[in-house]
Amino acid sequence: MAHTRTPAPIRKCRRSSHAVAAALSFAVVLALSTTTGCMVMDELDTAAAKMPTTNKKKEETAKKAAGKPGSGAAGQIATSKAAVLEASRQWWKQAKTINDGKTPEGIVSCRLPEGSKFMSKDDCVVQGGQPGNASS
Numbered sequence: 001m002a003h004t005r006t007p008a009p010i011r012k013c014r015r016s017s018h019a020v021a022a023a024l025s026f027a028v029v030l031a032l033s034t035t036t037g038c039m040v041m042d043e044l045d046t047a048a049a050k051m052p053t054t055n056k057k058k059e060e061t062a063k064k065a066a067g068k069p070g071s072g073a074a075g076q077i078a079t080s081k082a083a084v085l086e087a088s089r090q091w092w093k094q095a096k097t098i099n100d101g102k103t104p105e106g107i108v109s110c111r112l113p114e115g116s117k118f119m120s121k122d123d124c125v126v127q128g129g130q131p132g133n134a135s136s
Helices: 017-050 056-067 073-094 121-126
Strands: 107-112 115-120
Touching: 107 121, 115 121
Parallel strands: none
Antiparallel strands: 107 115
8 A cells, every 4th residue: 555645735935024114125135225325425535625735834833843853743842841841840839838827617637547648527426437536
């Protein structure tokens, strides 16, 4: 007794609407991605063509400044550093103390596990420290 199977009927493949929508979306994105780049590049080229390429006054000033030592950006930085250093030296020659010796009201020394700090008495207590007396 031989079994004979009947072949299954051939189904026609139907594409789902999701697959069709995905394919169309992909095609639209692909088409737009190629054209957008061209438009952006065209705009950049147009803008670059409208911009002036050189400024003759700046070139002349740069040439004159190149001939003088210390007049470029590095020279300006060195000059400003020297001025700040000299002002600092003058201040330290006259300095006797950093402040006038008066402590603000309500500030106490606070002994904390990591060391001593100065703060208000309430802040010291909140941080678990021992307030001392710093203000007179």
